[in-house]
Amino acid sequence: MTLKLPKFAPQAAQLWSLLSIDDKRNILENVYCSHCKNVTTMFNASGKAEKGSLILNGQCAVCMNPVGRYIEADAFR
Template identity: 45%
Template sequence: MAIESLPDFTPQARQRWDSFPADFRQRILSNVWCSQCRHEVTITNFSGTIKHGDLLLVGKCAECHNDVARVIEDS
C-alpha cells in the first residue's frame, strides 16, 4: 500500500508508531474493521494520537470511505 502523504501524528504517537517494525505497521494498517463494509479493510488518510496510554489511529476505510479507527494497546 502506498501512502500518499505522511500521516499526522502527535509527537508521542509518532515515537510509538516508529518503534514498531515496518511489517507490523503494514499489517496494522491493512487490518482495520469497517462497520459499513462489515469486514477488515485498509485504513487511509489516518492520524495518530495517544489515548489512555494506547496508540489510536483514526482515518477512512479504503473501500467506502467510512470513518474507521484502530487501537494498538500499550504492552
C-alpha cells in the same frame, strides 16, 4: 514501503516508530470497517497517544467511512 504519517501527534509518532514495517502494514491493512462489515485498509491515518496506547483514526479505503484502530500499550514494550 514508506509510511508517511504527517498527521501523527509527536507522542503518537514516537510510538508508531517503535513498530516494525510489517507491524505497521499489518495494522493499516487489517482494519475492521463497520460499514463494509469486513476487514479493509485504512488510509489518511492520523494518530494520537493515550496513556501509552496508540489510537489511529482514518478512512476505509473501500467506502471512505471513518475507521479506527487501538493499539495497546503492551505492543510497544
